[in-house]
Amino acid sequence: MDTMTLRDEIDALSQEIEAADLPSADEIEAFRIRTLGRKSGAITALFGRITEVEPSERGKTGQALNALKQQAEARIELAQAALTSSDGAERTDLDLTLPGRVPAPVEPGSLHPLTQTLEEIKGIFRHFGFDVAEGPEIEDDWHNFTALNFPPEHPARDMQDTLFVEPPPPDGRGIVMRTHTSPAQIRIMEQQAPPIRVIVPGRVYRNEAISYKSYCLFHQIEGLVVDEHATFADLKEMLHVFAQALFGDDVKMRFRPSFFPFTEPSAEVDIWWADETIEGGGRWMEILGCGMVDPNVLEAVDIDPERYTGYAWGMGVERMAMLKYGVDDIRLFYENDTRFLKQF
C-alpha cells in the first residue's frame, strides 16, 4: 500500500469522526472502541501500518495520526460533556411534559437600574394618588403630533428627530415610533373626562446617532393633571415636592421658560447639583420639562379650556438614573453586561 492511500484513509477517518452522531453513552463507548480501541480501533490500526510509508515521510504521517487521535478524543469529550446536561444536545426523545424543577439561585438576581429608578418615581406620584397608564409605542401622527399642537410643517417638529414606520402623507399615514409619552395623554383624555390625575411611563424613540449621551430610544415618565383649578403655581408645588422626595428636602430648583408645543407657558426645571470640584461649587442640571396644558390640546380632545386647565410634565428616566447612580454612558443601560447589572 502506498503513502497516498494511507493519507487518504486518515482523511476519510477524520471526516467520519467529525460527522459521528453520539447522542448516548452507549454510542460514545462504541465510537471509542471503533476508533481508539487497543485491539480493533481504526486509528490504532493505522499507527501499526506506519512502516508502509517511506522513511522520509514517516515523521509527517506520524503527526497526522497523532492529530487524528486527538480529534477522536476531543469528539468523545465533547459528546460526554453534552450528555452531562440531561438534554444538552438537540435531542428529540425528551418528554417535555415532565414536570420541571426549580433551580436554586446561583447568583442573586437584580432589577435593571432603569426599572428601579422608574419605580421610585412612580412610587412618589402614587403617593399623591396618581393613576398609571400606558400607551402604544407605534403611534399615529394625530396622537404624537397634531393633537399635541404640533402643526404640520412647523419647525417644532424638528425638535424631535422622528423615526417613521410609515412616511408622512401623501406617501403614507405618518405612522411613527412615538417620540415622547405625551400621545398617551391624548389617549387618556379621549377616554376619560376631567378631573384627570395620571402618570405615563414608557419607551420613546429618537432618530439620533448613538453616543455616550444619546441613544436611539429612552424612557420617559410623564404626568398630567386636568381640573377646574389647576394652575402654574400648583405645578411648581407638585414638582417641588417631587424633587424633594427624589433628591432630598433641601433641593434647590429653578423654573426657566422654555417651549413645548403642547404646553403654554412651558418651563424646564433645573436642580442645583453640588459639586465641589467645579467653579461655583456646583451647577444647574436640567431634570424635566413641564407647563400648563395648551388650550389647543384640550380642544383637540373636546375638553373646554375655559372651564378646565391642566398641567403636565415629563422627564427622562435614563437621565434621572444617570444622575442618581453616577452613570456617565447611556449605552451601558442597553449593553446588559452582568458586571454592570449586578451593581444595582
Next chain:
Amino acid sequence: MNISTNWLADYVEHDLSPDALADVLTMLGLEVESVETHGRDLTGVVVGHVLDTRPHPNADRLTLCDVDLGGESPVQIVCGAPNVAAGQKVPVATVGTTLMLPSRKTGELEPVTLSKAKLRGEESSGMICAEDELGLGTDHDGIMVLDADAPVGQPFAQYLAERGRTTSDSVLDIAITPNRPDAVSHLGVARDVAAVVDTLLTRPEIEIPQPGGEAAEMVPVEIEAPEVCHRFVGMIVRGVTVGESPDWLKVRLEAIGLRPRNNVVDITNYVMMESGQPLHAYDLDKVAGPRFVVREATPEEKLTTLDDKERTLPTGTVVVADADGASGIAGVMGGADSEISESTTTVFIEGAYWDPVTIRKTAKALGMQTDASYRFERGVDTEGQPWAVARAAHLTAELGGGEIVPGLIDARPVVPEPREVTLRPSRLTRILGTEIPVDEVKRLLTAIGFEIGDASVDNPDAGLNVVVPTFRPDIEREIDAIEEVARLWGFDRVPTPEATAVPYAPPHPDRAAQLRESVRSHLVGLGFRELYTNSLIPAPVAEAFADAELVGVEMESVETVNAISREMNALRPSLLPGLLGAMSYNQNRDAGALRFFEFGHVYGRADDPANAIEGYHEHTSLILGMSGPAQMSGGDQNERGTDFFDLKGVVEHLLRSLGIASIEEVAGLEANERTAYRLFLDYNGQRLGVIARTSDALGDTSDLQEPVYFAELDWDTLSALLTSQPPTRYTPISRAPAVDRDLAVIVGKTAPVGPLLSAIREAGGDLLQSARVFDLYEGDRIEADKKSIAFALRFGADKTLTDKVIDKRVRAIVDRLGRDHGAQLRQ
C-alpha cells in the same frame, strides 16, 4: 445662535457680566448653553506716563523709568525696549497683574503674575508692555506708545474700548426655541435684555427712502407667486469697490463663527445677525434685464447655487429669476451667476418676506438649511425689510465707497393686518395661580414691543386689547401673551401655594402593575437579572423571528422608513434576539451562570382590531432565559448544566404563584432553524407562550457558546387573564385528614407524562387535591419498550373520606388512564 456681548452692547446698556447676562437670558427662556470668552483679560493694565528715563547702572540694554500711574507718586519700572522715552503714554501692567507671556523653555503662552522685583539690582514695580504681551498683535519691536491725550491711570481696556478696539469678547451660545423667531438676532436678544434691566433698546437710526424713485425704475420687480413672496424690498448701491472688510466687521463676524468673505457679503451677514432679516446681494451687472421675477420654478429647472453646486429644483420651489432664468432659490440660497465678486461695482440688496411653510419645505426637499432659511421658516418681521435693506445699503456705501441710488423697491402683494389679542387679567391669574398687577402686565408687554390698544384703557375688566408686534408671528392667542408676561415677570416669582387641592379622583389599584412587580420579585429571588434591550434590530433578524412560534400571533415584521443604521432598521417581533444578544455578550466574557428576563413591547404588521394603530400589532412580552451551570459544585453537590426542566420549573413556579394551574402543554420535538425543541403553553385554548431550547444553528449565528433555554410569554394575555379573575375569597380549611395514595402505571416508553397527569386531574375530580409524578422507571423489571410512572395522589374533602370512596375514585382514574392512554396498572 451665537451672540457676542460686545455687539449686544451696541443696542442695550447694562452692567451685567457675561455670566450674569447668561443667567438673565436663560431665565427669560433664551437658554444659554455656553459662554466662551475670547481675547485677553487686561485687568490691572493701566495707562502710564513716562516722566523720566535714565540708563540702568548695571545693564546696557535696560532703562530705568519713572512712570506716573495716577497714584500718589510715580513708580520705578525697568524697561528693556529700545523705544521707551520720557513723555510717552504707555500701557503698564501693574504689580499683581496676570499676563499671558511665552514660557522661556517652551515658548508656549502661560500665565505670569507680576510681582515687585529687582532687575540687576534695580527695583521694578510693573512692566511697560509691547503689543504682543497684551495679546493685541504680534509686534515685539518695542513698547506700545499711546495717544498723548490718554488719561493717566485709566484702565487700558477702557482706553482701547474708547478707540473702538475690543480686547475681549464673550460669545453666548443660545438655544433658540421655535416660538422665538424674534430672538435669532442681536437686536432681538437685546430687546429681552432691555425689558429686564428696564432700559431702552437702541436700534441704529437709518434713513429709509420712500418706495419708488430711480432704483425702482432701474430694476422692475414682478411677483408671480404672491402666496409665497409677501414682500420684496431692494436698494441699489453703485460705484462700490469690493474688498476686504474692515477689522471691526471681521472681528464681529468671526466672533459669532462666520467667515468673512468680502465687504458686501459681510455686510449682508452682519445685518442679518443684527436684525434677524436675511439679505441677499446681487451683482446687478450680471442680472439680466436688469429685472426680477419671483415665480415658481419650472419643472426640472436647474440652478447653480452660491456653494457652486448645480441643483435641480424640486416642485414647489420659488425662485428669484432675472430675464434669463433663476438667479436664486427664494429664502434659501442665492445663485452663483450673480454672485458678488471683486469686479462687482453695482450691488442690489434684496430683503424679502417668504412664507415660512414654503421655505421649510424647500429647504427640506433640497436638504440644505442655511442661516437664511432657518430664519424665514420661523417667520421674520413682516415690517423689517426696508430697515434692514437700508442699513445694509448705507454700510455698503460707507465701507465700499459707493453711492446709494435714490429710491427703494418695495413690491408688497400681501400686507398683513396688525394682530390683536385680548388678554384678560382674570385668565392670567387663573393660569398662573398668582396675580400680577395690570400696570405691571402693561409695562412688561410694552417693554418687548407690544402696544396696549386704546379700547382697554377705559374698561380694563374686559381684558387688555394687545397689539402684537410684527416681529412676533408666534403670538396668536391670549395664552401666548400670558406666557410672555409670565416669562418676563419670572417663573421663579410665582409663589407656590401653601396647600394644593388634589383633584377628586379615587386612586384605582393597578392590578396589572402589581402582577408585573410580583413577577419581577419572584424572578429576582430565583437569581434572574433584568435586561433592557434595544427594540430596533436588523431587518433580516426581525423577519426571521416574526413567527407565531415565538409570539403566538401571526404577523410580519415592521421596518422603519428612515433607519439610523442597517443594524437598527426594524422593530423586534420577539424579545428573543435581544436576549440572545445579551447571552452572547456575557457568554463571551466568561460570565458563567446566566439567568435573564425582560419585559418589553414586541411589534408586527397584522390585522389586529384590538390594536391602537390599524394594521399593526403590539403587545408586552415577557422573556426568560437561562444558560451555563444550573448548580455549582461545592459541598455535597456537583456542577450541573442548565437544562430544559430548570426553565420549565421556573415558568411553572411563576404561573402557580400567579394562581394559574392546569396549563395545557403541546410539545414540538422536531428541530427547526430557531429552536431544537419547544413546549407551547396554552390556557383555555389561548396561547400563553413557549419554552424552548435554541437550535445549534441559531447558536452559531447568534455567536452563543452554549445553548440558551428561553421562555417567551405573552404578558398582556396573561395579565388580562389574571386581572379578570374574581377576587380571592376564603375557603374554610377542612378539619378532616387528607389521604395519600400512590399509583404506578406502565405505558409506552415514548408516551408523554403530561397528558396522563391531566387525565388524572380530570378523573380525580374535586376530591383529588393534588397529583404529581414521583418516579419514572425503565429497565429489567418491565418490558423493554415500556416505562413505569409513579404518581403521588392526595385526596381530601370537608369530611373524612372512607377507603371505599377513595378506592372508587382511584379506580376511575385507572380506568381513564387505561381507556384513553393504554396505561396498565403496575402490580
